[in-house]
Amino acid sequence: MTLIYGHRGAKGEAPENTLASFQTCLDHGVRRCELDLHLSRDGELMVIHDPTLKRTTGHRGKVVEHDAADLVRYDARTCGPEWRTPCPIPRLSELFEQCDFEHWQLEVKSASKVRAARMAKGIAELAKHHGLTDRISVTSSSREVLRAMQNLHPEISRGLVAEHAWLDPLKVAQHYGCDLLALDWTLCSPERLSKAQKAGLHVSVWTVNDAALMRRLADFGVDSLITDFPGRAVATLWR
Structure with a gap:
């Protein structure tokens, strides 16, 4: 069965990356999510x-x-679906405390060497505190971030976010010891998928919102898909 990840919670149904969005995802019975992280000044x-x-x-x-x-x-309702109540930017710790996801894809954007190390340490400490070390994958398109995770916290799963094919995503993922490949769906050919899975990679494709495309990628055999509409994905793939 193809697994479903809610993209920034349920980005198409609630304000993205907010507690409301992640709760909407859980309300659909989808207990896997993808989200994005940045460091505050402190x-x-x-x-x-x-x-x-x-x-x-x-x-x-x-x-x-x-x-x-x-x-x-700060209320994060400015962009996206209408929502009646304020939706503050959450701390990661708040989501770990309030949302019972089976697995989290934590995407870290590009960062300097120093910032990547700080984020790697922060994620590892929070995950350990909440008993989630084996339920997260830190994903990134940044080599600096993947290198920091590999060197400083190799016990935590890593995933390459691949949007372009100018470098072989499989080779890059293997170089950084990744076990997950978050692949732009346009790059997901049956050949690339098969090759990645044979190399032991979980292939998660994004961002998949069309029901027909969901079915097509599931038929290809992708391990999971990331969607703005987890409710639609459940109705399409699980019912």
Whole structure:
């Protein structure tokens, strides 16, 4: 059976990367999620996709220019589906405490060597504290992030996020000891999928919102798909 991951919770159904979005995902019976992380100015892991605040909150500046105590007061409903109640930017620790997911794909965007190391340490400490070390995969398209995870916390699963085929995604994933390949669905040919799976990689394709495409990729044999509409995916693939 093809597994389903909610993209930023349930991005197509609720404000992305908010507690409301992740709860919507869980309400559909989907207990796997993908989310994005950035560091606050005071070093806390915040769940937000963009490095800047404008698109989702309307505030100016970068995430890293604001302390966590301020970020959690910003309403992240500016972009996406309408929602009646405020949806603050959550800390990762808050989601770990409140959401019972079986598995988390934690995507870390590009980062400097120092920042990548800080994020690797922060994720590892939080995961250990909440007993989730074996239920997370840290994913990234950044070689710096994957290298930091591999060198500093090899006990945590790693995944390459591959959007372009100018470098062989399989070779890059293997180089950093990944066991997950998060593949743009346009790159997911039956040949590439088979080769990756034979190499021991879990292949997760993104972002898949069309029901016919969901069925086609499931027929290919992808291990999981990441979708903005987990409810639609459940109706398409599990019923």
